Amino acid sequence: MSHSVNIRGGRIVDPSSGRDETGDVFIADGKFAASPAPGAVEIDVRGLVVCPGFIDMHVHLREPGHGAKETIETGTKAAAAGGFTSVVAMPNTNPVADHPGIIAWMEERAAQFGAVNVFTTGAITVGSQGEQLAPIGAMANAGIVAVTDDGRCVQNHEVMRRAAEYCGLFGLPILDHCQDASTAGAEAMMHEGYWSTVLGLPGWPRMAEEIIVARDALLSEATGTAIHCQHLSAAGSVRILREAQSRGVRLSGEVCPHHIALTDESLAGYDTSFKMNPPLREQSDIDALLEGIADRTIGILATDHAPHAVYEKEVEFAAAPFGIVGLETAVGIFCEILLHRCRVIDLPRLVAMLTINPARLLNLDRGTLAAGAPGDVTILDPQREWTVERETFASKGRNTPFHGWKLRGRAVRTIVGGRTAWHLEA
Amino acid sequence: MADALASDLGGEGQIFLAGIPTRGVPLARRLKEELGSRGLAAECGAVDIAMYRDDLGMRGGVAPLRGTELPIDLDHWTVVLVDDVQQTGRTARAAIDAVLGFGRPKRILFAVLADRGGRELPIRPDYTGMELSVRPGAKLRVRLAEVDDGEEGIFES
Amino acid sequence: MIWTRKDLIALSELSAEEIVFILDTAAEFKGVGQRRLKKVPSLRGKTLVNLFVEASTRTRTSFELAAVRLSADVVNITATTSSLSKGESLKDTAKNLEALAADLIVLRHSAAGAPQFLAERLQAGVINAGDGSHEHPTQGLLDVFTMRERLGRVEGLKVGIVGDIRFSRVARSNIWALTKLGAEVILIGPPTLVPREFERIGARICHRLDEVLPELDVVNLLRIQHERQKAGYFPGTGEYASLFGLNAARAARLKAGALVMHPGPIHRGVELDGSVADGPHSVILDQVTNGLAVRMAVLYLCGSVALKEEA
Numbered sequence: 001m002s003h004s005v006n007i008r009g010g011r012i013v014d015p016s017s018g019r020d021e022t023g024d025v026f027i028a029d030g031k032f033a034a035s036p037a038p039g040a041v042e043i044d045v046r047g048l049v050v051c052p053g054f055i056d057m058h059v060h061l062r063e064p065g066h067g068a069k070e071t072i073e074t075g076t077k078a079a080a081a082g083g084f085t086s087v088v089a090m091p092n093t094n095p096v097a098d099h100p101g102i103i104a105w106m107e108e109r110a111a112q113f114g115a116v117n118v119f120t121t122g123a124i125t126v127g128s129q130g131e132q133l134a135p136i137g138a139m140a141n142a143g144i145v146a147v148t149d150d151g152r153c154v155q156n157h158e159v160m161r162r163a164a165e166y167c168g169l170f171g172l173p174i175l176d177h178c179q180d181a182s183t184a185g186a187e188a189m190m191h192e193g194y195w196s197t198v199l200g201l202p203g204w205p206r207m208a209e210e211i212i213v214a215r216d217a218l219l220s221e222a223t224g225t226a227i228h229c230q231h232l233s234a235a236g237s238v239r240i241l242r243e244a245q246s247r248g249v250r251l252s253g254e255v256c257p258h259h260i261a262l263t264d265e266s267l268a269g270y271d272t273s274f275k276m277n278p279p280l281r282e283q284s285d286i287d288a289l290l291e292g293i294a295d296r297t298i299g300i301l302a303t304d305h306a307p308h309a310v311y312e313k314e315v316e317f318a319a320a321p322f323g324i325v326g327l328e329t330a331v332g333i334f335c336e337i338l339l340h341r342c343r344v345i346d347l348p349r350l351v352a353m354l355t356i357n358p359a360r361l362l363n364l365d366r367g368t369l370a371a372g373a374p375g376d377v378t379i380l381d382p383q384r385e386w387t388v389e390r391e392t393f394a395s396k397g398r399n400t401p402f403h404g405w406k407l408r409g410r411a412v413r414t415i416v417g418g419r420t421a422w423h424l425e426a
Numbered sequence: 427m428a429d430a431l432a433s434d435l436g437g438e439g440q441i442f443l444a445g446i447p448t449r450g451v452p453l454a455r456r457l458k459e460e461l462g463s464r465g466l467a468a469e470c471g472a473v474d475i476a477m478y479r480d481d482l483g484m485r486g487g488v489a490p491l492r493g494t495e496l497p498i499d500l501d502h503w504t505v506v507l508v509d510d511v512q513q514t515g516r517t518a519r520a521a522i523d524a525v526l527g528f529g530r531p532k533r534i535l536f537a538v539l540a541d542r543g544g545r546e547l548p549i550r551p552d553y554t555g556m557e558l559s560v561r562p563g564a565k566l567r568v569r570l571a572e573v574d575d576g577e578e579g580i581f582e583s
Numbered sequence: 584m585i586w587t588r589k590d591l592i593a594l595s596e597l598s599a600e601e602i603v604f605i606l607d608t609a610a611e612f613k614g615v616g617q618r619r620l621k622k623v624p625s626l627r628g629k630t631l632v633n634l635f636v637e638a639s640t641r642t643r644t645s646f647e648l649a650a651v652r653l654s655a656d657v658v659n660i661t662a663t664t665s666s667l668s669k670g671e672s673l674k675d676t677a678k679n680l681e682a683l684a685a686d687l688i689v690l691r692h693s694a695a696g697a698p699q700f701l702a703e704r705l706q707a708g709v710i711n712a713g714d715g716s717h718e719h720p721t722q723g724l725l726d727v728f729t730m731r732e733r734l735g736r737v738e739g740l741k742v743g744i745v746g747d748i749r750f751s752r753v754a755r756s757n758i759w760a761l762t763k764l765g766a767e768v769i770l771i772g773p774p775t776l777v778p779r780e781f782e783r784i785g786a787r788i789c790h791r792l793d794e795v796l797p798e799l800d801v802v803n804l805l806r807i808q809h810e811r812q813k814a815g816y817f818p819g820t821g822e823y824a825s826l827f828g829l830n831a832a833r834a835a836r837l838k839a840g841a842l843v844m845h846p847g848p849i850h851r852g853v854e855l856d857g858s859v860a861d862g863p864h865s866v867i868l869d870q871v872t873n874g875l876a877v878r879m880a881v882l883y884l885c886g887s888v889a890l891k892e893e894a
Contacts, residue, residue, distance in 0.1 A: 197780040198595065200695040200717030200752060270696030316673055318694035318715070474611070477623040477883065487585035488887045490604060491611040499619060527620035 003030040003418035004037040007377060010045035014052060015352035016359075016368035025050050027375030027418040034371055041420075045379050048412060049347065052367050053085025053116075053376025054354040056327065058150075058175075058230055058254065058302035061087070061118070063109060064102065065094025070307040070396045072106070075327070076115040078305070078395035080422035082327040083411020085376035086117040086366055087305075088358075091128070092151035098123035098134040103142035115421050116414070117376070119145045119364065124163045124174065130154040133163060140170040145362040148175035150230060155181050157215055164223040173226035173361055178212035178237070179204070179278065189318065191233075191264040191279040199267060201317065206234035206285070209278055213237040217244035217251050226250040228361060231304050233259045233278040235288030242297045252361060254300040255293060257326060257333035260286050262401060272313045272320035273401040276306070294344045299357045301350075303330045307397025325397040328388075333402065335382050335409020347382060379413035379423075386410050427537055427553050428460030431506065439532075440503045441468040446475060446521050447492035449510035452572035453539060457508060471495035473507070478520035500529035510568040512538040512554075515547035522549075540580055542566050556580075589889040590702040590709045591881050593718045594759040602760055605880055606728050612883070613876035615652065626655035626886050629686040633659045634676070635712070636692045641847060642712050642721075645871075646689045649878035653886070655687070677701050687886050690714070708889030710881060716750045721881055722846055723756025725874040727764065729866055730801055732873070733842055738765035741798055743789075745771045745827055746805030746854065747816075749778050753846045754805060758786055769795055772827060775816045792827050797836050802864075803844045804829060804854040820853045829855040834864060842866050 007025040014020075028037035056079065062070040070078075072089075079087045089106065091097030097106065103120050110118035122139035126132045128149040136147055147167060153176065154160045160174075167174055184204035190196050192203030213229050217240055220227040229237065232253045244251045263282055266274040274280060292298040306323025313320050334354075338344045345353075359367030366376060390403045413423040435441055441461075445454030454470040461468050474492040497503070507521045518536055525534060537553035542560045560566050560582055567581045584600055594602065615623060631650040633643050638661060650657045660680075673692070680688060687708045690698045695715035702709040713719040731737050742761055748754045748770050758781060761768050768786040770777050777788055789795045796802070807823055817823055824830070829843065834856070837843070843855065843864040851857040860867060 194780040194783055197749075197778045198755070198784075200715050200755060202716075270699050311672075314674065316692065316694040316697040316700045318696075319673075477611075477615070477625045479625075487587040488884050489585055491608050493611065494614060523624065527615075527618055527623065529619050 003375070004028045004040035005043060005375070005415060005418050006036045006040045007043050007045055007050055007379070010048050010050035010379065012050045012369065013348050013351045014369040015348050016052065016356040016370060019369070020348055025369060025377065027377070027415070030375050030417040032369055032371050032373050032375055043413070049380040049382060051351045051378045051380055052355040052369050053414070053416065054083050054331070054378045054411070055086040055088070055358045055364070055367055056084045056303050056305070056330070057088040057300065057358045057362065058256070059087040059089055059305045059327065060092070060307065060323070061089045062307065063093060064105060068309050069312075071113070072109050072118065073113040073115070074394065074396050075305070075307070076110070076113070076118060077422070078325070078327040078393060080115045080414045080416070081394045082329070083331045083378045083380065083414055084116060084327060085378060085414055085416045085421070086119060086364070088119045088121060088145060088362065090148065090150045091121050091123045096123050096128050097121070098126050098128065100135065100138040100142040103139050103144055107143050116416050117366070119362065121146045121148050121175065123147065124149045124154060125159065128152045130156060130159060133159075133166060136166060136172065137170060140172060144172070145364065146173045146175050146228075148177070148230070150175060150177045153177050153179045153181070153212060157219070160215070161219050161223065164219045164225040164227065168223060168225050171363065173228055175228045175230050176212065176216050177230050178209045178216065180208040180211040183211060184208035189275060189279070190267055191281045193264055193282060195264040195267055199270070201267070203279070206236055206281065209234045210236035210240060213240045217241070217249055220244070220251045221247070221249045224250065226252065226361065228300075229253040231256045231259065231278055231302070232289060232298065233281050233285060235285045238288045238292035238297055241292065242295070245297060252300065253292070253298045254302045255289050255298050256302055256304045257330050258324060258401065260289050260337055261333050266401065270317045272315070272317055273324065273399055275317060275320050275322055276324050277322040290342055290344045293338065293353075299353060300361065301330070301334055301353045302358070303327055305395070307395050308399050309396070310398055313399045324399050324401055325393065325395050327395060328393050329400060329402045329407075331380070331411050332386065332388070332407035332409050336407045339382060340408050375415065375418040377415040378411050379415070380409070381412050382409045384408065384410040384412065427555050428457055428464060430553050431457070431537065432461055432464040432466050435466060435504060441466070442497065442500065442503050442505045443468050443470040444473045444496060444505050444507050444521070444525060445470065446507060446509040446517060447472055449568055449570055449573055450508045452570050453510060454508040457537070469497070471497075473521055473524045475517060475520035475524050478523045480516060480520070494524070496525070496528050500525065500531045503531050504533045504535065505531045506535045506537050508537050510539045511566050512541045512551050513544045515545050515549035518549045519547055539568060540566065586884045587888060589885055590698070591720050591885055592698050592702055592709065592711045594720045594723050594756045594763075595718065597763070599763040602724070602727070602763060605724055605877070605884065606731060608880035608884060609724070609728055609873070609877045612879040613873065615879070616872070616876060622652050622654060624654045625883050626650065626653040629655045629886060630684055631655045631657050631687040631689065631882065632680050632685045633657065633689045634680070634691075635659070635661045636673075636690070637713065639691055639713070642691065645874050646710075646712060646878050646882075649875055649882055652879055653882055655882070655886070658685070673697060673700065674704060677705055681705050681707050686889055687882060706889070708885040710885060713752055716752050716755070718756045719752040720756050721874065721878050722753050723760045724881070725870055725877040726757055726803060726844060726846070727760045728873045728877055729844065729870050730842065733866060733869070734800060734840070737761065740766040740800045741769065742766050742801040742803060743769045743771050743795060743799040744803045744805065745792060745829070746807050747776045748772055748781070748805070749776045749816075750808070751805050757803060758784065762786065769799070771795060773817050773823075792833065796833060797838060799841055800838065801842045801844060802829060802837070806846065806848065806850065807853055820850070824853050828853060829859050831856050831858050834859045834862060837864055844870060846870070
């Protein structure tokens with residue numbers, strides 16, 4: 001199987017170098033090269049956009065332990081079908097990935113079954129219980145690119161401070177699922193506002209996210225460690241990020257598609273396809289997130305792909321697990337909303353948020369078309385119209401709120417290390 | 427009808443004319459007046475049979491209840507059910523059940539303005555204004571000034 | 584209009600016309616309760632299942648009696664006796680009941696949205712007897728029925744609802760029914776228990792009962808739940824009673840003819856004094872009688888629509 005490919009005639013958008021021009025891209029033996037390799041596969045991409053392979057730095061692959069929801073194999077196939085060449089796996093598996101042995105297991109599994117590149121993360125604390133630091137150094141040796149207690153949030157600020165100090169030794173960023181337990185409350189299952197009042201469902205207020213974003217800003221400033229706020233949902237979080245960044249604090253943030261596509265009003269029918277954490281909030285929050293994307297306060301886009309088995313979601317609202325799948329719809333939603341509907345950013349910026357920005361945060365040698373880098377490419381058609389059909393997903397999960405949505409923008413080919421991992425049947 | 431009723435019920439005692447909504451109700455009132463002018467005192471009211479129907483669930487929706495006005499205890503009363511048109515007999519059966527829910531009348535009689543035939547239950551009116559034969563599938567409408575606009579009468583459509 | 588719904592899930596979904604339709608139907612069924620034979624054959628041969636995942640004796644008994652007076656057969660399932668406690672999903676439990684030919688399911692559940700979940704999946708009619716903090720539609724209806732019967736109208740009435748509004752399904756159902764029928768709703772309680780979001784649907788908020796008491800036509804007192812105190816929403820029943828309890832002194836300042844209502848069970852000395860509960864303004868017992876009539880009406884209406892002709 002050839003790992004060499006000549007990609008001809010596309011619009012090359014490579015934010016890492018500032019390139020935006022029509023031309024050819026060559027991959028020889030799995031790495032970008034200056035000239036075509038002999039015997040390479042020829043791909044004509046005239047009219048399409050050639051990008052460095054997209055990186056999704058927030059994905060739940062569910063293995064080990066929750067294979068009924070998804071496996072590394074099905075999850076990475078879903079990634080490829082969504083235009084992603086690399087995913088960063090979250091550690092809230094079963095058991096929690098808080099130990100080098102589990103990391104090694106995941107790395108090996110990914111090497112064997114992964115359709116795209118898989119990068120692992122380790123838990124900050126043992127069992128993500130928020131008390132004792134996990135063996136971060138040993139996990140760093142095993143290959144993690146960041147630490148996170150995602151799914152949970154370290155509540156004890158002193159523990160988080162020590163984690164931030166300790167991670168400095170390994171140059172690992174901390175990814176934080178920002179949710180203050182006391183203001184959110186243990187029962188909360190949606191945004192606290194008009195709709196939670198009408199529906200009689202317990203909700204958690206914006207301030208529960210903003211409180212933690214603020215503490216992360218202070219800790220990052222004090223320790224110098226990069227802290228990245230995951231799946232931002234609240235207007236105030238953007239404000240705090242902006243202020244911290246203006247003083248050079250290494251605080252970053254990411255946005256997931258659903259938090260700019262939907263509001264809490266969607267929950268009116270108690271449809272569990274809209275139950276996720278952090279929850280869908282109000283239009284004013286969407287506006288603030290879009291502003292944050294426009295002015296570069298928020299630099300990264302991710303999915304928080306969280307598959308569940310169908311029977312798990314088909315229960316009364318209170319009993320349903322949080323989360324939706326996202327790998328196969330993200331690029332479409334981001335193009336539709338950010339490029340076409342709201343016109344918040346241009347194409348090169350969108351590409352940057354999915355490539356060089358996450359790559360830099362995680363110190364990955366990816367997200368670029370520079371010669372010598374691994375030959376990961378996403379061929380994008382930003383105008384392509386398509387309709388989301390959940391039964392065609394490569395993921396095991398069907399839990400999407402976007403079923404039936406008509407979107408403009410889709411990846412049409414995913415190339416990993418010079419090999420086509422997926423392409424759209426014409 | 428009033429003549430027949432008056433001659434049969436001459437010495438009966440308590441007589442109650444129970445109109446079946448909608449048009450049985452004004453008819454019952456008119457009968458009361460007619461009987462009164464023949465020297466026979468009677469009370470009148472209404473018995474809504476909706477709660478006693480045997481075809482619930484077959485009609486696609488539920489119409490509003492029309493209201494029942496019956497003296498609370500009908501023991502020893504002679505009840506005359508009054509309706510405008512009799513066809514299958516199911517309405518009359520439901521009306522009998524409804525009336526029995528109020529007590530144990532001495533007698534129940536049934537008076538109808540127009541009998542169009544097509545019985546599905548063995549319930550025959552005791553007093554009939556007129557017998558009509560109507561095309562199967564045709565509707566028979568009675569128009570009364572108390573309830574309808576336009577000319578009074580019985581119309582086939 | 585004609586009633587076409589097989590389910591009664593939430594008053595927020597009903598039009599004012601539909602609410603009035605139910606009230607008028609209930610008035611007829613209240614008449615049935617005064618007859619010699621208090622039973623009508625409307626639901627004869629049909630099966631109603633009381634599926635009470637959250638326990639309640641009063642509401643369940645009321646529904647049971649309503650069903651029996653409509654000649655339906657009744658099966659009672661409570662959480663402890665059902666397989667739900669063994670982990671069977673709500674959906675499977677209901678599908679099993681339907682396979683046993685249940686025509687109507689009355690559901691009380693601690694999860695908001697559970698009746699809607701079932702209604703979407705079952706042919707049987709689903710009646711919400713209380714779902715978490717969301718709604719308790721028959722309670723809202725019987726409250727409004729009582730107000731209409733006693734005061735002759737609902738439009739223009741000033742109705743005060745007092746207590747834990749935040750977690751109360753009775754409050755929500757009342758708020759929807761009353762605002763749709765043109766009453767002015769005033770929500771009264773401590774700031775921690777009265778969400779401002781209700782202003783958006785036209786309710787007024789007042790944190791001092793004494794300020795607003797003399798203008799009320801109706802005072803609807805909600806039960807104050809011990810769990811809220813434990814969770815820190817207010818300091819204690821003593822403080823609550825002194826600020827918001829309808830004691831005898833406060834009751835003396837009520838308008839003539841004002842109604843005092845309570846969904847029950849009452850905490851004498853907390854939400855109201857015993858003398859007020861038994862006093863001339865109180866229509867608490869009427870509420871119970873009217874509850875039966877309203878539930879008969881609801882079962883009659885939804886049951887008629889849900890019944891399917893055997894193929």
